[in-house]
Amino acid sequence: MTHNRSNGDSNDVDMSNMIGMFRKIADNPLSKYLLKKSLNYCEKDEAVKLESALNYYLGKTDNACYECKILSKIVGFIIKRGISGFGASEEEFNQVMDDDYWIRGLSSVLKGIALFGVTKPFVPGAPFQVVWNITKACNMRCIHCYESASTRQNDELSKNQVINGLDQMAHVGVASVAFSGGEPSIHPNILDFIKHVDDIGMCAAMATNGYTLSDEYKAEKFVNEGLEFIQISLDGINPQTHDSFRMVDGAWNNAVETIKNFVDLGIFVEVATTVTEHNLDEIPEMIDFLRDLGVNWFMLYNFIPTGNGNEVLDIDLAPEDRLNLLKTAYKENNNDMQILSTAPQYAPVAESMSSNEDNMIPTHFYNPEYTNPMLMQLAEFIGGCGAGRFYMSIEPNGDLYPCVFFPHEDDVKAGNLLENDFEDVWLKNNVLKELRDKTILKGYCRECDSRNICGGCRARAYNYFDDILAPDPGCTNNQKDWDYLKKNLSKENFSRTHNDNLILDLIDKN
Numbered sequence: 001m002t003h004n005r006s007n008g009d010s011n012d013v014d015m016s017n018m019i020g021m022f023r024k025i026a027d028n029p030l031s032k033y034l035l036k037k038s039l040n041y042c043e044k045d046e047a048v049k050l051e052s053a054l055n056y057y058l059g060k061t062d063n064a065c066y067e068c069k070i071l072s073k074i075v076g077f078i079i080k081r082g083i084s085g086f087g088a089s090e091e092e093f094n095q096v097m098d099d100d101y102w103i104r105g106l107s108s109v110l111k112g113i114a115l116f117g118v119t120k121p122f123v124p125g126a127p128f129q130v131v132w133n134i135t136k137a138c139n140m141r142c143i144h145c146y147e148s149a150s151t152r153q154n155d156e157l158s159k160n161q162v163i164n165g166l167d168q169m170a171h172v173g174v175a176s177v178a179f180s181g182g183e184p185s186i187h188p189n190i191l192d193f194i195k196h197v198d199d200i201g202m203c204a205a206m207a208t209n210g211y212t213l214s215d216e217y218k219a220e221k222f223v224n225e226g227l228e229f230i231q232i233s234l235d236g237i238n239p240q241t242h243d244s245f246r247m248v249d250g251a252w253n254n255a256v257e258t259i260k261n262f263v264d265l266g267i268f269v270e271v272a273t274t275v276t277e278h279n280l281d282e283i284p285e286m287i288d289f290l291r292d293l294g295v296n297w298f299m300l301y302n303f304i305p306t307g308n309g310n311e312v313l314d315i316d317l318a319p320e321d322r323l324n325l326l327k328t329a330y331k332e333n334n335n336d337m338q339i340l341s342t343a344p345q346y347a348p349v350a351e352s353m354s355s356n357e358d359n360m361i362p363t364h365f366y367n368p369e370y371t372n373p374m375l376m377q378l379a380e381f382i383g384g385c386g387a388g389r390f391y392m393s394i395e396p397n398g399d400l401y402p403c404v405f406f407p408h409e410d411d412v413k414a415g416n417l418l419e420n421d422f423e424d425v426w427l428k429n430n431v432l433k434e435l436r437d438k439t440i441l442k443g444y445c446r447e448c449d450s451r452n453i454c455g456g457c458r459a460r461a462y463n464y465f466d467d468i469l470a471p472d473p474g475c476t477n478n479q480k481d482w483d484y485l486k487k488n489l490s491k492e493n494f495s496r497t498h499n500d501n502l503i504l505d506l507i508d509k510n
Contacts, residue, residue, distance in 0.1 A: 007355055026355070035114030038071050041127070041171075044241040048173065050075070051107050058097050064372065075110065101203040101228075104175040111173055115427065120452055122381040123388060123436050126173035126426060129391040131207070133405050134162070134190065135182040136396055140209050141247040144274055146307040146405050149182040156396040157417070159189045165398070165417045170200040172423040178205035178229070180404065182396070185212050191225045198226025205229035207272070210258030211251060219261040230262050231270040231299070235278075237285040245278065256293075263294040275325060276315035283325065284332075291337045300329060300341040304405040305463045318486075319476040327353065343458055345475050347383045348450035383453035388414070388432035400425055400436055402468075405459035412462060434468060443471035444478055 038050040041462075044065040045052040053071040056064040057079070064072065083093045096102050100392060111125020135156055138149035157165070166177065177197050184190050185208050197204040204498070206222070210232045213219045232255055235245040239252035262269045269292050283300070290298050303309065303316045317325070326349040331338040384391075388402035395401065395408065398417035406412045414432060415425040426432065434440065435458055438451050445456045456472025464473055464485060473482040 023236050032114055032117075034071070034074050035110060038075070039111060039114065042068055042444070044068075048107070048171070050110060051103065051173075054103055054107055054110075058094065058103070060103075078110070079106075100201055101175055104173060104201065108173045108175060118381075119436075120381050121384050121436065121438060121455075123389055126169075126175075126423070127390065127392045128167055128174075128396060129176040129205075131178045131180050131314065131391060132162075132165075132175050132394040132501070133181050133396055133404060134179050134184050134193070135187045137186060138181055138183040138209075138246070139186060139211055140183070140251065142209075142275070142308065143245060143247065144303060144307075144309045144491055145310060146304055147182060148307040149255050152182075153396060157398050159192065161398070161418065162189070162193060165422075166193070166196055166202075167200065168417070168422050170202055171328070172426070176203035176229070178207055180207040183209055183211070184193055185222075191221060194222060194227050195225040198228075203228050205231070206369060207231040207233070208258070209233050209251065210248065210255035212254075213261065214254040214257035216261050216264075219258065220265060223262075223265045223267055227267060229268045229270070229273050232262070233272050233274075234259070234286070234290075235273055237282045237289055241279050241282060245274075259290075259293055259295065268297075269295050270299055271295050272299045272301055274301040274303055275317060275322075276303050276312075277317060277321075278315050280317065280321060280325065286341065287329075287332050287337075295337055298337055298339045300325065300339065300343070302341070302343045302405075302457055302460060304457075306405055306407045306459070309463075318476070319479055319482050320475055322474050323349065323476050328390050342457070343474060344383075344385045344454040344472070347453040351450070351453065383450075384438065384451075384455040385435070387457050387458050388429075388435035392426070402432060403459055405457075406462060414470065433466070440469055441471075442467070442469045443481070444475075445471045448477060 013468050015471045027377065028091075035050070038048075038053060040049055041047070042049045042052050045063070045068055047055075049068050049071055050063075052064050052068040053075050055061045056069055057072040057076045079093070080090070083090060097106070105124075105128060108124040108128060109122075112123050113125075115125050116123045132146055135152055136147060136149045137152040138145075138147075141150065169177065179187075179190060179193060181187070184206055187193075190206075194204045194206070196485060199405060204226045206227060206229075208230065213222070233246075234252070234255050235242045236252070242252035242255065243249055259269060259271060273279065273283070287298060305313050322345065326341060326343060326346045329341060329346070330353050331337050386403075387406070391403060392414070393401045393404040393406075394417060398407065398419075400414040400416060400420070400422075401408075401412060402414065412431055414429045415422075438455050439446070441451065441455060445451065445454075445461075445495065448454070454475075456470050456475060458479075460472050460474055461470040462468045464470070471478040471481050473485055
């Protein structure tokens with residue numbers, strides 16, 4: 001599934017020159033010094049100086065202190081050079097920036113330039129999204145649940161502790177918080193949390209099984225409190241497929257009613273399906289079904305052998321099946337509904353199948369359209385696994401992990417919200433630093449042409465091989481690793497081999 005890039009295309013040369021020019025501007029010591037100064041809090045404007053300067057530059061406020069007004073000119077210069085180089089207009093840029101979420105995102109990009117430079121892959125100054133598993137309580141018993149959710153735990157954070165954590169994330173520039181679980185909709189304070197996220201300027205999102213939100217009145221309450229994005233799980237076109245996956249009769253019907261409710265309420269609706277051998281054949285019909293319902297995104301989730309997933313290893317897709325699934329997904333993409341995947345291999349699939357007419361930047365989490373073909377190279381900066389780079393996760397007790405699919409082990413724990421400063425973790429944690437460095441990957445992932453736009457799923461690598469840098473066995477280029485796993489790994493010895501780190505040693509000997 002490798003795809004060799006042509007080095008002779010004039011667009012590649014132009015884009016390289018443009019990125020080089022932008023790097024010289026942004027990485028200039030004076031620019032970085034001024035941008036770093038902008039990261040301090042402005043008491044007069046009651047905001048981080050960078051955000052105050054951005055809002056002043058965009059004409060969203062006339063009330064900025066003298067220092068922030070000066071800073072806005074510097075920020076404006078960098079922005080103008082960036083948007084002209086990327087073939088956009090200031091009018092298009094300003095239209096996008098009407099949404100405060102995008103202002104926070106841009107602020108995080110500029111903060112990332114100040115702190116990390118223009119790197120490949122790019123690291124923003126704060127996570128674009130934090131997924132907060134707000135409780136382990138759940139009204140289902142899903143066979144693949146990464147959280148092994150069931151009942152509320154005694155060490156779950158209090159309402160005030162959650163509110164303080166949200167304030168901390170807003171202060172460092174997090175753009176979006178997605179509440180998950182367990183089942184977040186049954187948390188007694190979930191509406192308060194959503195309202196607070198909205199009040200402090202972040203995008204409020206939620207991932208739900210949809211069981212309790214088939215009631216239209218209840219669904220509307222979430223939107224009224226500020227919910228902007230909802231992800232609803234649906235694991236098949238056949239109700240029996242979904243209900244057997246979720247271990248609850250009637251789960252499919254409720255989930256579909258919930259999808260309809262939120263489509264009617266007008267917020268952004270994503271449907272998520274964990275694709276396994278259990279439901280692979282139903283995906284084509286699901287695409288048509290969800291498109292007819294008016295869903296915005298259909299997200300195909302990788303199966304990750306963590307949590308309850310440890311007990312159903314045999315349902316994971318073979319690399320060839322995953323490749324064919326991703327090809328089908330890309331072919332079915334259109335303006336009515338984007339089909340995406342948490343499998344980073346989707347990016348090289350998109351790149352290999354794209355044409356001049358497609359006009360998409362191939363990443364696995366989003367395929368934005370573009371008008372300037374030079375923008376294709378942006379995938380080298382923004383593509384690949386985003387764990388610990390674009391997003392992080394928080395457990396109900398405040399533990400911090402690179403993403404929700406990492407097991408709750410000290411080796412991959414980044415900190416705790418009550419014990420560590422969130423920004424210090426983002427800037428200094430060694431696990432996150434390793435995840436951001438594609439040059440230290442192991443096996444074929446390190447030498448692959450698609451390393452920067454893919455690099456494999458780091459959670460799958462760790463859960464199978466006890467090593468965040470190991471190859472992702474879900475890729476056809478790592479077929480040898482997959483064959484070994486299927487031959488030698490059983491449910492009985494999975495925990496032992498995972499903890500003793502035996503698998504990679506054995507594969508290296510073959």
